[in-house]
Amino acid sequence: KNEVEQSPQNLTAQEGEFITINCSYSVGISALHWLQQHPGGGIVSLFMLSSGKKKHGRLIATINIQEKHSSLHITASHPRDSAVYICAVRFSGGGADGLTFGKGTHLIIQP
Amino acid sequence: GAGVSQSPSNKVTEKGKDVELRCDPISGHTALYWYRQSLGQGLEFLIYFQGNSAPDKSGLPSDRFSAERTGGSVSTLTIQRTQQEDSAVYLCASSPRDRTDTQYFGPGTRLTVL
Numbered sequence: 001k002n003e004v005e006q007s008p009q010n011l012t013a014q015e016g017e018f019i020t021i022n023c024s025y026s027v028g029i030s031a032l033h034w035l036q037q038h039p040g041g042g043i044v045s046l047f048m049l050s051s052g053k054k055k056h057g058r059l060i061a062t063i064n065i066q067e068k069h070s071s072l073h074i075t076a077s078h079p080r081d082s083a084v085y086i087c088a089v090r091f092s093g094g095g096a097d098g099l100t101f102g103k104g105t106h107l108i109i110q111p
Numbered sequence: 112g113a114g115v116s117q118s119p120s121n122k123v124t125e126k127g128k129d130v131e132l133r134c135d136p137i138s139g140h141t142a143l144y145w146y147r148q149s150l151g152q153g154l155e156f157l158i159y160f161q162g163n164s165a166p167d168k169s170g171l172p173s174d175r176f177s178a179e180r181t182g183g184s185v186s187t188l189t190i191q192r193t194q195q196e197d198s199a200v201y202l203c204a205s206s207p208r209d210r211t212d213t214q215y216f217g218p219g220t221r222l223t224v225l
Binding site: 090102 | 144146153154156157158159167170202204210212214215216217218219
């Protein structure tokens, strides 16, 4: 079964801390997405990557294809970063055209 | 520019009734997706459109669910004979060309089946 696992499920940290959220998947993928969902809000795509590393502002996403693992890092975290972060993949090899989602990481940054 | 829009934002219906949910993708986007987000299941893929064709319907949970897209633009997701387990937020996303692109999500329609 094609699965996406995220950890941790919940994370509470202090403002300014370096945050890491992990995502692992079971079989080969064509692309991996990191999404952000604020409480009561819509979903925003943060990154889409298939190899290497991408950076946008204080957010960094990395992926290791061999290890089937990706990380999302937030530097100098701020209370406005509080949200649910969701990893999603498109499996290769004839899998569904849509995304398969992890269960999300609920992040709270305290001032 | 305008993002993906969905209507209605909320829909309350009685068990057994049919409902239609609408998605207006970003203008010019040829790929369109429907997902649903429920408390028990998280986010799930339902169906993918490329233009007006649906090459992947693998996520539709039963034959009560159907979707169409016309003019390469607006899409409608129809749920017939709604059940309580259909209660969820139904999300639409679009991307410029195909499934290799970044997806832009709409705000969702919250469906409650009483």
